[in-house]
Amino acid sequence: MDISHNWFLWAILSAGFAALTAIFAKIGLEGVNSDYATLIRTIVILVVLAAFVWATGALSDPRQLSGKTIGFLVASGLATGASWVCYFRALKVGEASQVAPVDKFSVVLVAIFAVIFLGDRPAGREWLAIALVGAGVMLLAWKR
Template sequence: MNWFHWALLAAVFAGITAVLAKAGTSQVEPNLATAIRTCVVLVLAWGIVLATGMPAWRSLSGNAILFLALSGLATGASWLCYFQALSLGPASSVAPVDKLSVVFAIALAAIFLGEKLAWQHWVGGLLIVGGAAIIAWK
């Protein structure tokens, strides 16, 4: 499988996640719900790492560890905000607005990683923004 197949699977699982998370937050405080989800992800991720053979820790650079740690902090902040939003609004509206992360990722990749943006990035990004605005506008 190539990157597109994995990304498509990620989107499918993200969609399932939104519905399950909304169902799970109906009687649970959002921060507790995030903590429970995070523990499950932690066990799953380490289980996969251990099952597939522990990679060499020595190959990790300081920069890699720093950026992964910062990514983890950003993920935690995102999940806390996402679960709070799900506790207050419908999953069918929260999830599309959350997907504005795609637009932010495109912009940040261009700014910080020097990725070149094609016209498809601009048009697609604008369509995502428009779609999220239409869904959120009531």
């Protein structure tokens, strides 16, 4: 089986690493400004990813990319940066067991945005799963 095309395996690995991110970040945020911590994290990501791209031979001339591709990758980078700043600020003042699941409300938003902007059509079972994620977030946000 070719694992490079197994989306579910990569998604599960992503979830596992995202979980570790929350735990490591919460511990690492002690005694440091959350924005500065985000900068340090971003530098580490840049160095590791650059080495990975170079080592796998995926590096190519960015001038060969279309303006649309560059524009959307820049927009994605800006959204990622804003997400990280907000996430680290939330982790600084909140519990990781609350912040990380609420952050996953992005699952609901991605589904809605994908329908609107990409023409995705989730099946009923998929909408049920998405709704359950949303319900879980509401339960976490509900004050006792």
